Amino acid sequence: MTFQIDYLAIAPELIVVATMVTVLALDLILPRPKKYWTATVAVAGTALALVPLAFLVFDGEVRSMFDGSYVVDEFALVLKGLFLVAAYIVFLMSHNYIESERYYQGEYYFLLLSSVLGSLVMASSRDLITLFIGIELVTGPLYMLAGWRKGDVKSNEASMKYFILGILSTAILLYGMSFLYGLTGEITFSGLAEATAGMADEPALILAVLFVIVGFGFKISAVPFHFWAPDAYEGAPTPITAYLSVNSKAAGFVAMLAVMYLALPGVAEIWAPALWLLAALSMTIANLAALRQTNIVRLLAYSSVAQAGFMLVPFAAAGVAGADIQEAFAATVIYLVIYAVMNLGAFAVVIVAARRTRSGELSAWSGLARVDPKLGVLVAIFFFSLAGIPPLAGWFAKFAMFRSVMIAGGAATVVLAAIATINAVIALYYYAKVVKTVWLDDPIGELADEVEPVGSLRLALGITVVLTVAIGFFPSLATFAGDAARVIASGG
Amino acid sequence: MLLSQFLVLAAALFAFGIYGLLVRRNMVLILLSVELMLNAVNINLIAFESVLVSSEAIGQVFAIFVITVAAAEVGIGLAIVLMIFRNRKSANVDDLSLMRW
Amino acid sequence: MTFVDWVSAPVNWAFTIIGLAVLVSGFRVVTANNVVHAALYLVGALAGTAGLFLMLSAEFVAWVLVLVYIGAVIVLFLFGIMITRAPTGLDEGLSSDHKVLPAVLALAMFLMMAWASLDAFGAQVIASTGEPVPTEILGEALLGRFLIPFEIVSFVLLAALIGGITLARRDLSPAEEEERSAV
Amino acid sequence: MVASLSALYNLAILAAEDVSEEVLAGDGGWWADTAGIMLILPFVAFALILIFGKKLKHKGGEIAVAALAINLVWATVLLLMNANGGVLDQTTFEIGRIGSGLVFELGWVVDGLSILMFFLVNFVGLLVFVYALGYMKGDVRVDWFFAAFSLFAGAMLILVGAPNLVQLIIGWEGVGLASYFLIGFYWEDITNVKAGNKAFLTNKVADVGLILGAILVGVAVGSWDFGAIDFAAFEGAPELAAVASVGGLLLFLGAIGKSAQFPFHIWLPDAMAGPTPVSALMHAATMVTAGVYLMARMFPLFQYLAQNVRIVMIVIGTITLFGIGLLAIVADDIKKVLAYSTVSQLGYMMTAIAAGGYTAGMFHLLTHATFKALLFLGAGSVIHSVHSNNMSDMGGLRKFMPTTYWTWIVGALALSGIGLSGFWSKDEILAVMGEKGLSIVLWISIAGAFVTAFYMARATSLIFFGTYKGEGTPHESPRILTVPLVILAVPAALAGFLNIPGLSIPGLGNVTEWLAVRLVPMGDPHAVAINFGLAGIGLGVAILGAVVGWLIYHPDAETQLERDSFEIPVLYPLLRRKYYIDDLALGIVAFVKGPLARFVDWTNTYVLDGIVNGVGGLVKGLGVFVYDTLDQRGVDGVFNGLSAATDGAGSVVRRWQSGRIQQYAASFVAGVLILVALFVFVI
The missing domain is CATH 1.20.120.1200 (NADH-ubiquinone/plastoquinone oxidoreductase chain 6, subunit NuoJ)
Incomplete structure (x- = not known):
């Protein structure tokens, strides 16, 4: 059997590959003082990859290759766009950070680009093998990047913890996938969807589906598979933490969405209650833990676990209630897009503030706004947005989430909505605490002299701020993503 | 031969791997345990393939991918062990619990 | 049975x-x-x-x-x-x-x-x-239908290789580095 | 510009033809089409102040004033147009949609209700801004003050001009945020910061209700447009009917948060930590009325569908209007007296609207906004002069501050319901209750009128009569403070004539007619004639309250404070023992002097004083009880307890993160097992 390769369809991936190779080659050639060129190339390559993506979006045609194993449709394009833009922002954040601490630059960008490539592949993959390889390429480089501050024991520890739990989850995921294959003889999503319909009572399938959920649950850091997240976030270099909490998590969600909705729609009675449980646990446990955090990055780590719980809510609600999954699909993707923007912004602020305060502790941020009002405003914008306060983007994410729950209806759903509501209030408390510390507490300790953040970091902040505010006022910017997701969920 | 005899054997190996992952203190030994688990997955895949006999030998292809990824993971894991060892003169994972709460 | x-x-x-x-x-x-x-x-x-x-x-x-x-x-x-x-x-x-x-x-x-x-x-x-x-079937599958994962897995290996080397190698002290660049 | 005007018109015409001749409206022409300028200008001012504020003479205050002055032109023109034939118009821009279903729009609605609020916000806002120019002079961060103040005005206008629930929520959160900024304005003092946080969090809990309610109602109707929702309620659309009770209750939860109704009233007294102009505009005249406004906006929902929610609303409103009013009696901080009073008056409005008195409630909102702003600004003037918030540091100011004194008297009489504007609006509320047969509520409301008059008499006596007890020499405030007081005194005195039943002022009409300009009929049982019986009782009780208060706190300079210092009713006579002995001695002397003198004195000492003191003591004791037991320990305690509980749970959960990788892995595996076991054994 021969297969046609649609080069336009995989052009973004090819551009990223070319960028990776260029970065590696440049790193070999360039003398140390000029190594920052690798960063420039990486940033440019990521931006360039968006060009064919735009073509494909306007083209609008669904391109399917390799027996439907690799599909470029609206859903894939939206997520590829998200991955590329988020990666672009992370590169901007990394630029100065990596350079100033004398880390290996060329390798850093190469590994990060590898991870981006993995996420691009994943967004298009429609069979278990491609999905598995994609997800491995996303996480593999991250295990090492988490430990990139080689001399720092905390960074070592982050890398180690992330890695061990990562391979444990990979093993469990693979075990589940092997059973899926064994039970059906299929690995493509469409084949699985047909073969599994009506098999919900089969214990082996229950086991397989739950194992797969556990594997993805690690990637999205859902409770109780989240333990690595706070430690890895704290220890890893901050841009990597941002990448972990946005791209890597989004990749996990994409995989989960695709497998559950495309491959296993017929056995929602298995995965929906499981996701219900994970959602409820993630929101509650993570929010409670976040209340007591004093380190800003750990706080954001727990916050991102809790946000993952919120993102699971529409998923679980629609599945449990047996409602139309399109709305849930759309709500989760909208949430994902908005979350990516505001969370990246929050981490960019953390980088700037950490440079001023030379500390990751929240107490060191006291009264920061009085010394540096611009920074204070940024902190307020991103943390209030994370809390879901209108008119910043976060409100719309929560709104879409609650709306899809309302549509689903049903008793279990209402309980979940109630849990989500209570958690939204708890979350507000610790987000507000950060803003309060920055704006209202008395400044303590010495602050570093005001250093204007370098251009790339400012660009990253600018993009995220503009998007956070703009989406808040014009949610249609984000609903496009949801619409694309709805199309795929309806099978169109 | 029964399919289930292979599956039960794989389940046992997987369980050994989990046990090893939970009790071993040395990170190299943890990696060995993980290899056991991935190997169990391979036995599953090959056994299923011998029953299903798909036209593209999907189970075997999958197993080859798993082996490849497992090799890559070992490389990553050992690099992390070396890095930690250089800083702390120990490869024991329970020495590393700086970050908590 | x-x-x-x-x-x-x-x-x-x-x-x-x-x-x-x-x-x-x-x-x-x-x-x-x-x-x-x-x-x-x-x-x-x-x-x-x-x-x-x-x-x-x-x-x-x-x-x-x-x-x-x-x-x-x-x-x-x-x-x-x-x-x-x-x-x-x-x-x-x-x-x-x-x-x-x-x-x-x-x-x-x-x-x-x-x-x-x-x-x-x-x-x-x-x-x-x-x-x-027959190995032929495997070969055709790997380079046909599974071409993309096959190519991608090579990047997994490459990334593991490059990252592994970077992490595992001993960093030169600034003095050593100067010495080396002088040569 | 995407105007959904034509669709709205069709609806309006439909409604008019079918059911009512009341809806006769023009489209407002150019003025209505451009009314959105009112929603935008304050934000422009906000930006300009932040950029240029520091360099200007008044630190940006002039920009804020100018913006509201321009706004007031629009509001006034629209008000007059509405009074002469009605204005009903809506302009919206689509900003997004979810799939083919719900559409998000921003824009402005111009109808009787929103025009009234536009006028109120801009009129009171302008006066308060002018006042603030003087009041804040030389204070810290004046530019930030005016910026946040403009932000507030803009958000409030966004709220009242909202054509749909989504925009209302945006404005709602905006005023909450601005309020947070301004309550914590003097952030150097940690208690102010805490007050800001308390207000913010209390509001947030309630806001969850608002947002959930809005989503529920919006999804049921298929639109968040007020016109569509009101019309669906009017028609009794089954989808809306199914969720009306739950949705209505959730919306009401949001409303009582913003309007500080029991048990969410706890934030408002603390919110007095902000500068006094803030209290005047936000915590008396506009922001806290947002909850009442929401209820009025969604009135058809409660009128036609969610009737069972109205019982809850009446209960909450009644508890608030009486119970919280009592608290004003024991407060020493002048602003807290006014704050409790505000909560209590909002209770009147809420109860009225719940009872079906749409016009009565909004009319009281209108009069209350004028006289309460007046009282707050008067209080600010006093505070500015004596540099203290405590009435125990004041006294005798009548002589030093005549303008403030006379305008205060106007406000106090209006609030007490004696003759001036508050009398008319409160009477209308009582009339509604009477008509609806809510006799218990009616009597509690009348008792509340007594309490109102009583604490105003107390405050007036303590501030303006007796002798001055503070430091330094008080002086009349500068003109920039007193001119707004005088201007506000006019509507505070006369606004009552705007809605005297049967009276239609030429060129102005009356409030009932103004407010009737809505898409669907509001069904307000507006009393056709004055209910002289209730009016008489209300007036009588108010005068009685004022007289009792006056007699207790009348300007006996030496004992004034002492009279105010008792705390428990049983102890009250004991604390005053000296007074009794003196009187007794006097009585004996008088007895000797002559039977008539003796009789008069005896009557004076034992009967009149006894009654006066007894009643006063009882009322005051009740106030102390409510404050100490229910408010501080009960409601506050619940909130504090909740926060402590979550905190505690947080520290337990945190411990699970032990830092040991193998414990993580074990939890991981255990999680897998439990998940599978749940499925196999439970589901």
Whole structure:
């Protein structure tokens, strides 16, 4: 059997590959003082990859290759766009950070680009093998990047913890996938969807589906598979933490969405209650833990676990209630897009503030706004947005989430909505605490002299701020993503 | 031969791997345990393939991918062990619990 | 298939022997008090697995397993063990003292997985024996339908390689670095 | 510009033809089409102040004033147009949609209700801004003050001009945020910061209700447009009917948060930590009325569908209007007296609207906004002069601050319901209750009128009569403070005539007619004639309250404070023992002097004083009880307890993160097992 390769369809991936190779080659050639060129190339390559993506979006045609194993449709394009833009922002954040601490630059960008490539592949993959390889390429480089501050024991520890739990989850995921294959003889999503319909009572399938959920649950850091997240976030270099909490998590969600909705729609009675449980646990446990955090990055780590719980809510609600999954699909993707923007912004602020305060502790941020009002405003914008306060983007994410729950209806759903509501209030408390510390507490300790953040970091902040505010006022910017997701969920 | 005899054997190996992952203190030994688990997955895949006999030998292809990824993971894991060892003169994972709460 | 049928097939005798060897080796991997022994037991388990693969008409995968694992990965492990200078002799401290809970968890996992396997595939018989799947099919699959994962997995390896080297190599001190750039 | 005007018109015409001749409206022409300028200008001012504020003479105050002055032109023109034939118009821009279903729009609605609020916000806002120019002079961060103040005005206008629930929520959160900024304005003092946080969090809990309610109602109707929702309620659309009770209750939860109704009233007294102009505009005249406004906006929902929710609303409103009013009696901080009073008056409005008195409630909102702003600004003037919030540091100011004194008297009489504007609006509320047969509520409301008059008499006595007890020499405030007081005194005195039943002022009409300009009929049982019986009782009780208060706190300079210092009713006579002995001695002397003198004195001492003191003591004791037991320990305690509980749970959960990788892995595996076990054994 021969297969046609649609080069336009995989052009973004090819551009990223070319960028990776260029970065590696440049790193070999360039003398140390000029190594920052690798960063420039990486940033440019990521931006360039968006060009064919735009073509494909306007083209609008669904391109399917390799027996439907690799599909470029609206859903894939939206997520590829998200991955590329988020990666672009992370590169901007990394630029100065990596350079100033004398880390290996060329390798850093190469590994990060590898991870981006993995996420691009994943967004298009429609069979278990491609999905598995994609997800491995996303996480593999991250295990090492988490430990990139080689001399720092905390960074070592982050890398180690992330890695061990990562391979444990990979093993469990693979075990589940092997059973899926064994039970059906299929690995493509469409084949699985047909073969599994009506098999919900089969214990082996229950086991397989739950194992797969556990594997993805690690990637999205859902409770109780989240333990690595706070430690890895704290220890890893901050841009990597941002990448972990946005791209890597989004990749996990994409995989989960695709497998559950495309491959296993017929056995929602298995995965929906499981996701219900994970959602409820993630929101509650993570929010409670976040209340007591004093380190800003750990706080954001727990916050991102809790946000993952919120993102699971529409998923679980629609599945449990047996409602139309399109709305849930759309709500989760909208949430994902908005979350990516505001969370990246929050981490960019953390980088700037950490440079001023030379500390990751929240107490060191006291009264920061009085010394540096611009920074204070940024902190307020991103943390209030994370809390879901209108008119910043976060409100719309929560709104879409609650709306899809309302549509689903049903008793279990209402309980979940109630849990989500209570958690939204708890979350507000610790987000507000950060803003309060920055704006209202008395400044303590010495602050570093005001250093204007370098251009790339400012660009990253600018993009995220503009998007956070703009989406808040014009949610249609984000609903496009949801619409694309709805199309795929309806099978169109 | 029964399919289930292979599956039960794989389940046992997987369980050994989990046990090893939970009790071993040395990170190299943890990696060995993980290899056991991935190997169990391979036995599953090959056994299923011998029953299903798909036209593209999907189970075997999958197993080859798993082996490849497992090799890559070992490389990553050992690099992390070396890095930690250089800083702390120990490869024991329970020495590393700086970050908590 | 009755038990008598099962016992009377010689291939099942082979399975019993190899399977026991795999199980024992696997068990020793996680219990051995000597790091090198543990690694060598893994070799045993993997070799046994390769034998099982041969019985399951997966000739190519069996040899891949032998080549990749026993030829490369285990050597890597042994290097790792040597470099980290972990005690190569008998060492009681390789495992933590809290063994009961892990054992219970692992046993529960085993029971669960075994039960699910038996429930779903209890009586299913493997019909084809011995006749290996032609490598040609695998080759066509890998370079045809699975071309993209095949290419991508090479990046997984490349990333592991480059990242691994970067992490594992000793960083030069500034003085050494200056010295080197001067040369 | 995407105007959904034509669709709205069709609806309006439909409604008019079918059911009512009341809806006769023009489209407002150019003025209505451009009304959105009112929603935008304050934000422009906000930006300009932040950029240029520091360099200007008044630190940006002039920009804020100018913006509201321009706004007031629009509001006034629209008000007059509405009074002469009605204005009903809506302009919206689509900003997004979810799939083919719900559409998000921003824009502005111009109808009777929103025009009234536009006028109120801009009129009171302008006066308060002018006042603030003087009041805040030389204070810290004046530019930030005016910026946040403009932000508030803009958000409030966004709220009241909202054509749909989504925009209302945006404005709602905006005023909450601005309020947070301004309550914590003097952030150097940690208690102010805490007050800001308390207000913010209390509001947030309630806001969850608002948002959930809005989603529920919006999804049921298929639109968040008020016109569509009101019309669906009017028609009794089954989808809306199914969720009306739950949705209505959730919306009401949001409303009582913003309007500080029991048990969410706890934030408002603390919110007095902000500068006084803030209290005047936000915590009396506009922001806290947002909850009442929401109820009025969604009135058809409660009128036609969610009737069972109205019982809850009446209960909450009644508890608030009486119970919280009592608290004003024991407060020493002048602003807290006014804050409790505000909560209590909002209770009147809420109860009225719940009872079906749409016009009565909004009319009281209108009069209350004028006289309460007046009282707050008067209080600010006093505080500015004596540099203290405590009435125990004041006294005798009548002589030093005549303008403030006379305008205060106007405000106090209006609030007490004696003759001036508050009398008319409160009477209308009482009339509604009477008509609806809510006799218990009616009597509690009348008792509340007594309490109102009583604490205003107390405050007036303590501030303006007796002798001055503070430091320094008080002086009349500068003109920039007193001119707004005088201007506000006019509507505070006369606004009552805007809605005297049967009276239609030429060129102005009356409030009933103004407010009737809505898409669907509001069904307000507006009393056709004055209910002289209730009016008489209300007036009588108010005068009685004022007289009792006056008699207790009348300007006996020496004992004024002492009279105010008792705390428990049983102890009250004991604390005053000296007074009794003196009186007794006097009585004996008088007895000797002559029977008539003796009789008069005896009556004076034992009967009149006894009654006066007894009643006063009882009322005051009740206030102390409510404050100490229910408010501080009960409601506050619940909130504090909740926060402590979550905190505690947080520290337990945190411990699970032990830092040991193998414990993580074990939890991981255990999680897998439990998940599977749940499925196999439970589901």
